[in-house]
Amino acid sequence: MVDVFFSADVETDGAIPGPYSMLSFALVYAGTYDGNTFSRPQEFTRSFYRELKPISDAFDPEALAINGLDRTQLLLHGASPDKAMDEAFDWIQEFSGAGKPVLVAYPLSFDWTWLYWYFIRYSKRGSPFGHSRCFDLKTAVAIKTGRTISSSSRTKLPIRFTSDRPHTHHAVDDAIEQAEIFANIFESGNE
Template sequence: MLRSSPAPPWCLLPSTVGEYLSVDVEADGPIPGPYSLLSLGAAVAGRQDADGFTAADPTRQTFYRELRPISDGFVPEALAVSGLDRARLVEEGLEPALALAQFTRWVREVSGDAQPVMCGYPASYDWTFLYWYLIRFTGESPFGHSGCLDMKTLYAAKAGLPLRAVAKRSMPAHLLPRRPHTHHALDDAVEQAELLANLMAWPGPGTPR
């Protein structure tokens, strides 16, 4: 089981335990509203407490839904990356309000008494769609307005690199997930949970594994 070092007691708020959820989305454009969230995948990556981060098996507790588009607009290149059939989703996709309500319920169930944290690589795109959809269709976010961890930033900080110099190809091989990146939202959420566990356990460059 991968585990990070304990946090110093002065940096923890009382009773603060984080449930880290790897989240990936597939969408058909650059921003929500004019464009649509098409699929949402999530996997429990682990839990952070005063003793450090304990990784979970990311295949054990997962969530996946495909959503009905909310607009007619789409960017063909973005849609192609997702591999999803937009016409099928217009007919068969879940209504966003239902899908996001189900997601919120799942987040709360798996988090229990811990505070959920959304994790992504990079998180900015996924968080933009997820937070907008949560507020638009449920009126709230189980992550609050800032419960988001960007794995790209985490690596940059640990490696001592400028953020814009970071890409997965620049990471040491032992940090990279064994699973492929398929652009299926659940596959990629599980894959990125593995990356998060490796990053949390990594002490930084020039130190023993």
């Protein structure tokens, strides 16, 4: 069985799905692992991106200030969540082929919560990642470096794991940056 990894990033207008909305998300192909060999993509260019219509009227102005997305424009021009999640499901399944898709995020808990909830709530077929096929980069950093989880944040990432890409709070940019970090971690030995 081959794992097919997808680096994910979401931009939201609040802390939790339901009362708040996921405004955009990106998935970037981040490699495969067959149990013996990890294969890094030559480039991190295969991606899926959507901007979504908000699902509620509630929002946190601080969250919007971080991601710079315009809720008013998204209400007019954003994709409906059901269409976007079905399209994402199809893209993931088509790209994975016979492999099993695995979601990668840093930290996993935030992005997984949003994407899983949206897939279950809006996609006709549920989550392409099942209920648990996921990889937390923060935990991987802690294990690889012998650090605690609380000291394994992105700001304290060892140089050998970092990406040269800036963290822009645009979902595609951040998912690509994260895919590079993932590949660097996966290919490295322990300190």
